[in-house]
Amino acid sequence: MKEKILIANRGEIAIRIAEACQDLGLDFVMVYTPADEDSEHVRRYLDSKSTKNKAWRISSYTDSNEILSIADYTKCTAIHPGYGFFSEDFRFARRVTIRNRPLIFIGPKWEVIRDLGDKINTKRVANKLGIPTIPGTDAPIYNEMEAEAIAEHIFEKQKIQEIAEPSVLVKAAAGGGGMGIEEVHQLEQFRRVYRQIQNYAKRQFGDGGVLIEQCLRDYNHLEVQLVCSRHGERVYFGTRNCTIQSTGRQKRVEAAPGFDSSCFPYDFNPQEVLDKIVKYSLKLASHVKYDNVGTWEWIVARDGSPYLLEVNTRIQVENDVSARISYLKKKHPNLIREQIRLALGDKMGYSQKKIKFKGACIEFRVVAEDTRRGFLPWIGTISRFNFPQHEWSAVYTHVPFTRPYVIPSDYDPNLALAIVWGANVDEVKERGRRFLNEIIIEGKNGKGEPILTNIPYLKDNIDNLLKF
Amino acid sequence: MKDTYINEILEKYRADPFGYIDSHTIHTGRIRFFVKKDEEVSGLSGEWHHIPGTKLYSLHREGNEKPTFSKSSGIVSSIRNDLEGKFVEAGEKVITIRYPLKKREIIEEILRQVLAPFKAPERAKYFFSLDVQSRIEKFGQRSVMVRPGDEILTMSLMKRDTPIYYQGEPGIIHSVYFQQGITVEQDEPLLGICPADKLPVIQKVITRVKAEWE
């Protein structure tokens, strides 16, 4: 049966998925909200005269009923959630696959999303497999004495490692997004903070469970890109370094490979560490029978010790960074295409040995924001939008090049992803600078002030790449 | 404000003394209409507005038949009968209800010109600040005095909440033009603020309309 994909997302990823579908010869359907009417991901596929309408207006990207209603009406057989929205919502994946008219969820099976979506559970499973995680508890603690003993142990360990400013994080187990987290520098303060967080958690979440972890400083944020099939095949597409993030912990620049000796004199053997995190990632993946694309996020401390942070059970924004240093039959793979193909049940058709890694790659996320004022989103109308074209670069965007575009205020003001690649890190850095200089973005906001983007910030950070 | 100006406006309303309410589908689904063109419909009723109005149409989506009721009384002035039984997208205009304008609405419209408008600084969603909200709930909207520098609204933009401080003449919140949580275009008026010295003018408008509009 010929599959038909519903793309349950917006912006550049929707376009990338649509193109991947076209490459694979699959029919697809777009959805959009009225706020996105002028985006490229809609305009390109919306043809009011044609009966073969490919874009359908819905009330919200986050209402699963709308997505499924369109999927049924347009006779789609699979749903691609993209990233964000439903991509890591195991309930959505479950509903999609167990409903009366089941559809294929393009992503891992829902049980895996659920189990790995729970950070505490992931940590517990990882520890069981001997995979290092951030020192601390892997289950909520309810007892003050027990909590203090754990904190004491973590302080001791940091002392042995001669860490300059040892500290412990106390987190509400049911919390998230930076809420209910306090740092403790001395054991004497611990009980007071513990009680404070416990009370907060009780009040806020109705559950007084608290997590205790070592507070890590001075680390790099690495990712391992895995691609797995429904037939138990698992390969990786290298590592990425995503240390450069905005204040809201939003990634802004990503690079591959994860480390490169030309950038920084590491205290450890970078290749060894990268191999190690790849090995661990594959171990966990095979344990949970992971069956689609996924990213294993790691923290690597200055001394080279890695700690598993979490698993992202979806395709990521920066997936192409990995693809651009990988070669399959001398060509860059397209991971979105791979994801769709494998989710639909294809065999992988190649082994790890066939994947060659070469060169380096950087991705810049071009965002309309004021980087000097806490990355404040900028709202306005873009009048000119132009990106250079090179055979060593790619741009993914939903912003039209040929007409003015009002940035919708309902969503993040991401404008484009710019990817440059080359033979080595130095070359890529140079190309990156050149590329950023060639970008032309003009526009004005309501007060007539010119557009603000993060391009200067991106330029400034090129030299910080892959460093501690 | 000149009397002639008020006359002009009144004249305009005399020519077409109706208001129009468009009903857009709130989500996708298969539509079924329950009213016909030119049919009379009623709006919410009951002491606590707990009795729904006339059932206009229902949308069938994912095994759920969701009815939409008329929010106001009036006459079905247009209806998309061609869509009956068909699948519709979200936000499709399907029915228009025409209703005779009430005095209150005409007064409101004229006052828009008189009152000092407080405009939306950005295209965003707006909410009253917690303090103002509680004062409105406690004392009623027209008893809330605002002064320059008061934190009056919260602007919700790009998932961030920004406080908005009042600028302009001090006065009471006479009219509210926005709905909480619904996106307002930039420079659209959010509030109509009435400075103390303008109260007589407003009174005059109200008496005139009340006298002349039946």
Added chain:
Amino acid sequence: MEDLRKKLIKCEERLTYLTQIKAGEDWGNISGFQEQLANIRDSFYDLEKEKIQKKVKSLEEGLTFLELRCEESLTPMERVRIVRSPLRFSLKDILENVYEDYTELGGAEETNIDPSMVVAKANILRRAKNKNFTQQVMVIGQEKGHGEEYRNGGSCKPWGNEKALRYMQVAQTEGIPIHFYIFTPGSFPVEDYPGAAQQIARNIYTLAKLRVPIISMISEGGSGGAEAIGLSDFRLMCSHGYYSVISPEGAAAIEGKIREGQKVPGELIESCAERLHITAEDNFKLGTIDRIVEEVVLGAKHDDFSFFKRLRYEVMRATDEVVLKTKSLRAFRAYELKLEKSGERAMDDPQIDISWDLNQDELKRLIQQRSKKYRLMASDAFSSRATNLTSLIQRVKHKTSNMYYSFRYDILRSQQKQVKQVIKDVSGESSVFFKQLTAPFSAAYDFIARKPDGKNIKLPLSGTSGGALEFGDTYTSPLANEDRTVTCPNTEKYGCRDLWVPDLYGEFCGVCENCGHHFPLEYEWYLKHLLDRNSIREFNRSISAGNPLSSPGFEKQLKAAILKTKRQSAIITLEARLMGVEIVVAMLYSNFRNGTVGAAEGEKFVLACEKAKLKRRPFLAYIHTTGGIRIQEGTLGVVQMPKCTIAVREYVDSGGLYIVVYDNNSYAGPVASFLGCSHYQFAIRSSRIGFAGPRVIRETTGSDIPPDYHSARNALKRGHIQGIWDRRDFRRNLHKALHTMGGRNLYYR
């Protein structure tokens, strides 16, 4: 002539009264009499006196004959009309004619917190050995007449019932008997503080152990309103009164599924009145009253002085009997004998002097007898399928466990307390010195004290942490097996998304993830998620709801309910553990006749109370839904209110912890008695609690109520409940409540 004219007017009155009783129906040639009357009136001054006299006389005789015929064939509904007649005697007439003098308390006439409830301190005259004595009583009752415009038809506001309660307590303080006179079609169903249901519940709860003799007399006994001042040691009922679970009109509206605003057919009302068994004779047969006070033909009116004389005799006799029964059986027998001897004369002058003061022992007996009296009420109105052998075994078991528990708790505990007190005293004085001394001693003591059953109630404060839904995977509501979505009722207000049914009734436990609205879930869900796994031991399963009044058609409905639920009654009583705490649970659930309470349900509830008392366990009443008293059981259902409340009171007084949790819909009788009297009432979110539903309120008060009138939130605001619990936190909250309210022993004292 004047005399004749008066006679004629009287005839006219009698004829009108007859017409009213017959509700305008032309029965027994009423119209003929009317014609005759008109004839006489028209020709009153034309004919000579003798002729008129003759005519009037024949009219009078004819009327008397007609009245007698009418009396012989009075239907229940006709009795209802007699009771509702404006000519009928009311409380003020009684106060004037039965008692010597009186002072109205808590307001007077119209200037009153609630003119429908009259309270008066009154003297009643007794003659013995040709001497006059007066004895004081507290008279409490509803008043419909003597100012009809402000009496609200005898329908008391909650604060009227509260006033009654206050003066009951005054009577207790002063040690004088209470005479209740019940003239109410029902309580005014408003929730304003103190709340119709809650106040009635408080009254019944207090009356259960009020330490004075209580006599009640029913003329118009309308369900809950009657019970508010109805629990008594002796219940009299006027021969033409009615005592009913619901008005015949109300019953007919339910029976005939009549829509609001539509007229209920008269025949249906008649037949419902019949079925409800509301007459004095019916109630006497059912055992819900103790004696009938005979009235005159077609009922007593304002001016039937012979009736008041009889009433005076009856209330005094009832009070005497109640008092004497507490003293000795011998005295009681002697009294009865004496009355018998004096025959009819007794009514005028019994010549017996009996003090109504009771000493402590007598009061104790009074309360015991009251409890026993209610315990036995309606005990034939349900069936238990236990065989002789099993019931014998049960009896033996009951006896032995009784001994075991009384040994364990009463004997041992009092010693335990003493020892503990000593330890406390000693160690308290100078703990440093004595700690070493007492520590091994108290440890040894603990060891011994724990011995009797080896599993002391553990305090599971630690160790049993974790989520609310520990067994979330073991039971999923059958409602979840459908691929469709539903709209949250709050979607307009909070923008809730449509909920996918398998998620909603599965993982979300029937709760909207956005706004927290609770969709109803079946009671089985609670059995599985509230109580510890495999800890449930149901008891008295075989006690079966019956059809004691042989209500036509009800047999079939009952069978259908039994078939549908595979249960015998609307209540499930069980022993179980909750996070390790042993508790007794009574659960009214919706599938069986909408959780209505009849004799079987009441009995099971009382038995559960007794079990909890015996075993010293906390007692939870989880009300999945209750629609009130089962109307098909008539007053046999109504008496479940005092019966169960007395059981609750005894349980609580013995130290028990009684917690009520309401869910979905809880209305009427049960809320106005054994549920509403609990000191600790909670509600599950989105539930509704109240006295009467919106329709009844509209029909009785004539005004509409806001849609959220009965919401749990408003119940909390009014102080009726102590908290609102999320269904998902039910288990945890209940566990916490058991500890905070139950203290160390999970049992008050």
